[in-house]
Amino acid sequence: DIQMTQSPSSVSASVGDRVTITCRASQGVKSWLAWYQQKPGKAPKLLINVASNLQSGVPSRFSGSGSGTDFTLIISSLQPEDFGTYYCQQTNSHPLTFGGGTKVEIK
Amino acid sequence: EVQLVQSGPEVKKPGESLRISCKASGYIFTSYWIAWVRQMPGKGLEWMGIIYPGDSDTRYSPSFQGQVTISVDKSISTAYLQWSSLKASDTAMYYCAKYATGGYAYGSDYWGQGTLVTVSS
Numbered sequence: 750d751i752q753m754t755q756s757p758s759s760v761s762a763s764v765g766d767r768v769t770i771t772c773r774a775s776q777g778v779k780s781w782l783a784w785y786q787q788k789p790g791k792a793p794k795l796l797i798n799v800a801s802n803l804q805s806g807v808p809s810r811f812s813g814s815g816s817g818t819d820f821t822l823i824i825s826s827l828q829p830e831d832f833g834t835y836y837c838q839q840t841n842s843h844p845l846t847f848g849g850g851t852k853v854e855i856k
Numbered sequence: 857e858v859q860l861v862q863s864g865p866e867v868k869k870p871g872e873s874l875r876i877s878c879k880a881s882g883y884i885f886t887s888y889w890i891a892w893v894r895q896m897p898g899k900g901l902e903w904m905g906i907i908y909p910g911d912s913d914t915r916y917s918p919s920f921q922g923q924v925t926i927s928v929d930k931s932i933s934t935a936y937l938q939w940s941s942l943k944a945s946d947t948a949m950y951y952c953a954k955y956a957t958g959g960y961a962y963g964s965d966y967w968g969q970g971t972l973v974t975v976s977s
């Protein structure tokens with residue numbers, strides 16, 4: 750199985766801050782990586798697929814980059830509604846493993 | 857409008873069997889992979905397995921192989937997740953999720969609301 754490691758596990762930031770979340774794969778997954786946002790008590794929401802492809806309706810302050818084993822999700826200017834837990838998932842090979850999650854809190 | 861509507865919460869005893877469902881609408885059910893994802897209380901997402909309703913091609917995570925069964929009924933556009941003998945450690949929220957156009961490599965673009973399964977004696 751490909752292991753996905755996210756860091757940090759949690760981050761507390763102020764409105765307007767730039768937030769960076771990283772995801773590392775234990776072996777190369779090309780660009781087959783997705784990012785999800787999950788708010789408490791809700792199902793996850795797909796933000797980005799194929800490492801950098803922003804989904805329709807997702808604010809442009811979210812961006813993704815990377816390929817191979819190292820990936821980044823950036824929130825360029827944190828907004829109050831961006832609280833929640835963010836997960837990466839490699840979609841290159843079965844099983845399609847998730848990272849452990851990064852909890853984003855608003856200061 | 858694409859919708860995945862899951863069955864309601866379940867409370868079961870250890871050793872009992874269970875099947876939960878995920879009814880799809882608003883798209884061609886047989887053309888998109890569907891996954892099941894577990895989330896234990898206060899924990900992260902775990903990918904359990906995936907099925908292609910068109911031909912019932914099914915892949916399981918090694919962690920869940922032999923522990924659960926994923927199936928579909930194409931006639932009613934419904935996917936299922938089934939246990940033959942529940943354990944207390946199966947207590948979790950379970951989500952179904954449809955994969956995006958292009959296949960499972962493109963991530964899950966629609967999710968069900970989740971089904972909470974509680975297993976307790």
